[in-house]
Amino acid sequence: MPQYGVLIFSPAPADPMAISQEYIDRLETYPAQVEQLGGKAVTGFALQPSTTATSIRGDVVTDGPFIEAKEVVAGFFVLEAPSLEVAIEIAKLNPATIEGGVEVRPLFEPPA
Amino acid sequence: MSERDTVERAVADAHRREWAFVLAATARVARDLDLAEECVQEAYLAALDAWARDGVPTKPGAWLTATAKRKALDVLRRQQVLRAKMPLLVEPEEVVTDSPDPDAVPDDRLRLVFTCCHPALAPEARVALTLRLVCGVATPDIARAFLVTEPTMAARVTRAKKKIAAARIPYRVPEASELPERLDAVLTVVHLLFTTGHTAPSGAGLVRVDLVERALHLARVLHGLMPDEPEVRGLLALLLLTDARRATRVDADGRLVLLEHQDRSAWDQAAIGEGARLAVEAFRTGRVGRYALQAAIAALHATAGSYAATDWPQIVRLYDQLLAAWPSPVVALNRAIAVSMADGPEAGLAALDALADDGRLAGYHYLPATRADLLRRLGRREEAAREYRAALVLVDNDTEREFLEGRLGEVVDSGAGRSSYG
Numbered sequence: 001m002p003q004y005g006v007l008i009f010s011p012a013p014a015d016p017m018a019i020s021q022e023y024i025d026r027l028e029t030y031p032a033q034v035e036q037l038g039g040k041a042v043t044g045f046a047l048q049p050s051t052t053a054t055s056i057r058g059d060v061v062t063d064g065p066f067i068e069a070k071e072v073v074a075g076f077f078v079l080e081a082p083s084l085e086v087a088i089e090i091a092k093l094n095p096a097t098i099e100g101g102v103e104v105r106p107l108f109e110p111p112a
Numbered sequence: 113m114s115e116r117d118t119v120e121r122a123v124a125d126a127h128r129r130e131w132a133f134v135l136a137a138t139a140r141v142a143r144d145l146d147l148a149e150e151c152v153q154e155a156y157l158a159a160l161d162a163w164a165r166d167g168v169p170t171k172p173g174a175w176l177t178a179t180a181k182r183k184a185l186d187v188l189r190r191q192q193v194l195r196a197k198m199p200l201l202v203e204p205e206e207v208v209t210d211s212p213d214p215d216a217v218p219d220d221r222l223r224l225v226f227t228c229c230h231p232a233l234a235p236e237a238r239v240a241l242t243l244r245l246v247c248g249v250a251t252p253d254i255a256r257a258f259l260v261t262e263p264t265m266a267a268r269v270t271r272a273k274k275k276i277a278a279a280r281i282p283y284r285v286p287e288a289s290e291l292p293e294r295l296d297a298v299l300t301v302v303h304l305l306f307t308t309g310h311t312a313p314s315g316a317g318l319v320r321v322d323l324v325e326r327a328l329h330l331a332r333v334l335h336g337l338m339p340d341e342p343e344v345r346g347l348l349a350l351l352l353l354t355d356a357r358r359a360t361r362v363d364a365d366g367r368l369v370l371l372e373h374q375d376r377s378a379w380d381q382a383a384i385g386e387g388a389r390l391a392v393e394a395f396r397t398g399r400v401g402r403y404a405l406q407a408a409i410a411a412l413h414a415t416a417g418s419y420a421a422t423d424w425p426q427i428v429r430l431y432d433q434l435l436a437a438w439p440s441p442v443v444a445l446n447r448a449i450a451v452s453m454a455d456g457p458e459a460g461l462a463a464l465d466a467l468a469d470d471g472r473l474a475g476y477h478y479l480p481a482t483r484a485d486l487l488r489r490l491g492r493r494e495e496a497a498r499e500y501r502a503a504l505v506l507v508d509n510d511t512e513r514e515f516l517e518g519r520l521g522e523v524v525d526s527g528a529g530r531s532s533y534g
Binding site: 064 | 231232274
């Protein structure tokens, strides 16, 4: 099955300890929804708030996320889904879409 | 003086001298900067009563450290379960050597300094953390020094401390291979502190003595801890040589006095002597960096008999070296001024033209102010007036603004009633 990286974006600083009750409730039912739609979350991680991020561009080290924006990466997971359509359906249900959003990108597989 | 006064003075003295030492040692036990800070504050409070009762100890720093560490250990025992889930200060394992002196406390100040000035922290946070943790300055005072509100400064300090814990910035002195870069970050903080105090970016007075003195103190502490680092020597030399002129930079009415017109007999000769000696020592190591080069330039100014008698060609050569070591448009601007003294205002203007094209100095009031001065020296009054006006739009310090307004008045007045053809 194809694999997709699902990048989760939330309003900065995206503190996982500060998510809303609605978010938490939807997060609880999410794994079941993923399976129901025919997908499988392979692995996933939430990140600490973007205030703890450090970025390196060239040889310059700076405090903060790589791109200064209203929304920042809050976490990511690897999703197995039969097609992009299914992956998008699954992504639409992700609680991050309440306030922020998600990006779905197929994982790269080196050509044989 | 009453008993109480003696004790209060001893505690205040220990705060000024030993704060960083006590906090740095306590942080190693507490493994958390917030907790360490709290325990050190409590130790200083406890000292007021204990020293009044038992007398001031022979080693106040060791007493305070032992007390603060004990408080930290108490908290740790109570919070064992909770802390198992908390991100702790990362400290590399090392062999503990037995010390023959039971009162000896390992000097961890360098760990503290390097942690506060870590490149993964925002530059303004590094300065704030250094003042708070290394110098023991209270947050409201730091806020006042940098003209931000107290909640803003408190948030900045808290956020930086959180990042140190959450991102696991290690509590250690960098290894030799990474030292030059990391040391540069530390020296930049001290230098920034000094320049912010030396010419306050905005507001009424030209100098903020408290910041200047904190910076000098920090430079001295660093030099004591790393006596063989040429750039540490260079920075201390630079600060001493620059600050030696403090009393003469404004007149009795608080108006700006340029280097050219300063009363050289009122310069602090002891500071100049010490600074010049340190600069020479830094040069002897053969590893000359930007601070030693700036110190050498400051030493040539400080030891010249007069502005005109200054060794300007030598200063231009040092600026050439400095530009190579530190390609900054501000250095190039200062080099242009030296060129104008060595080879005349026209040569200086030509050097400035190259800079104006660069664009990085747009918004920097010293660029039009310098151009104005060179044009004034060439008698090109209308052009000079235009540049003074441009500088006035950009300047924020009241003392500097008053000076520029005075100069503008001069070129406009003396030009009035005459046709000026250049």
